[in-house]
Amino acid sequence: MGKVYPATEPYLVSREKIREFADAINDANPAYRSADAARELGHPDVVAPPTFPIVLTIPAGHQLLFDPDVDIDYGRVVHGEQRFEHARPVHAGDRLHVVVAVDGVRVAAGNELITTRSEVRTTEGELVVTAFATIVVRGPEK
Amino acid sequence: MIKVGDELPAQDFPVTRADLVRYAGASGDFNPIHWNERFAKSVGLPDVIAHGMFTMATAVRVVTDWVGDPGAVVEYGVRFTRPVVVPYPGEATITVSGSVREIREDGMAEVDLTATVDGQTVLAKARAVVKPPA
Numbered sequence: 136m137g138k139v140y141p142a143t144e145p146y147l148v149s150r151e152k153i154r155e156f157a158d159a160i161n162d163a164n165p166a167y168r169s170a171d172a173a174r175e176l177g178h179p180d181v182v183a184p185p186t187f188p189i190v191l192t193i194p195a196g197h198q199l200l201f202d203p204d205v206d207i208d209y210g211r212v213v214h215g216e217q218r219f220e221h222a223r224p225v226h227a228g229d230r231l232h233v234v235v236a237v238d239g240v241r242v243a244a245g246n247e248l249i250t251t252r253s254e255v256r257t258t259e260g261e262l263v264v265t266a267f268a269t270i271v272v273r274g275p276e277k
Numbered sequence: 278m279i280k281v282g283d284e285l286p287a288q289d290f291p292v293t294r295a296d297l298v299r300y301a302g303a304s305g306d307f308n309p310i311h312w313n314e315r316f317a318k319s320v321g322l323p324d325v326i327a328h329g330m331f332t333m334a335t336a337v338r339v340v341t342d343w344v345g346d347p348g349a350v351v352e353y354g355v356r357f358t359r360p361v362v363v364p365y366p367g368e369a370t371i372t373v374s375g376s377v378r379e380i381r382e383d384g385m386a387e388v389d390l391t392a393t394v395d396g397q398t399v400l401a402k403a404r405a406v407v408k409p410p411a
Contacts, residue, residue, distance in 0.1 A: 154350055155302075155303050156294075156304070158299070158303070158305045159296075159300045159302070159303035159331075160334040160335060160338070161296065161302065161335075162334075162338055162341075164341060164347055165344075166346065166347055166348075167347070168291045175350065176346040177346075182346075182347055182348045183347075184334060184335055184337075184341070184347055185334075185341070185347060185350040185353050185405075186330060186334040186337065186353070187398050188298070189304055189306075190303070190304055190305060193304060193305050193306050194305055204365065209315070210308075210309070210310070210319075210320045211320060213310075213329070213357070213360070214328075214329035214357050215356065215357060216354070216355065216356045216402075217329065217330065217333060217354065217355060217358065218352070218353065218354025218355070218400070219352065219353050219354070220296065220351070220352050221350065223348075224347065224348035232308065252402070253283075257372070267291055267342070267354070268316050273320075273321070
């Protein structure tokens with residue numbers, strides 16, 4: 136609770152990773168694939184899907200899930216809630232890193248609920264996205 | 278001109294085990310509950326379940342297809358209420374609809390999304406804030 140993990144190593148967002156992610160969600164939007172199509176919409180380069188930042192925030196969150204100071208059974212972890220607030224869209228060419236903070240821990244109906252806040256910033260410090268997650272560590276079966 | 282109550286075109290999205298494996302690779306979330314049936318059952322799940330983030334990414338397509346520009350989505354949040362069980366062989370179908378619940382003073386539209394599988398809600402509080410199409 137209140138723990139803040141160190142900033143992750145910088146992640147360079149590539150056109151290829153955005154395309155791979157768009158393929159994985161079966162989304163054919165040309166702005167995920169063509170810089171020209173994205174520029175027509177006013178973007179500097181290929182734009183990433185709204186939930187793309189999860190590619191950065193999941194490994195960032197693993198600092199918590201696999202923190203030796205925090206006893207979490209990974210196999211019992213499910214995702215409870217997720218929210219993204221975009222200061223701006225993520226674009227190919229962005230160099231981003233993530234700072235994860237544990238916002239709260241509570242127990243509800245025998246499960247442990249952990250809320251995190253992940254700030255995704257450029258290495259120059261510009262805030263791009265804030266991701267809020269609640270992970271649920273399911274209690275033992277009754 | 279959009280207005281409160283406007284419906285976004287609803288869509289059906291099929292999802293297979295292969296989709297989950299691909300999503301695991303693309304997202305980096307290799308939790309075996311999303312691809313290993315034996316493991317999923319051993320931790321009390323009915324079968325392999327979709328990544329919540331896959332369902333979340335799928336649901337917002339109703340919004341991004343509506344506005345055209347994915348960068349118009351400034352905020353998007355969901356609560357995962359029920360796992361999307363993905364059988365093998367076969368597939369699950371996620372049905373998504375949306376409606377405009379509010380137009381903010383700054384012109385942003387708040388859109389409520391409904392996502393169901395076999396008539397059962399899989400996302401709650403699914404809401405996107407989006408710059409509406411011109």
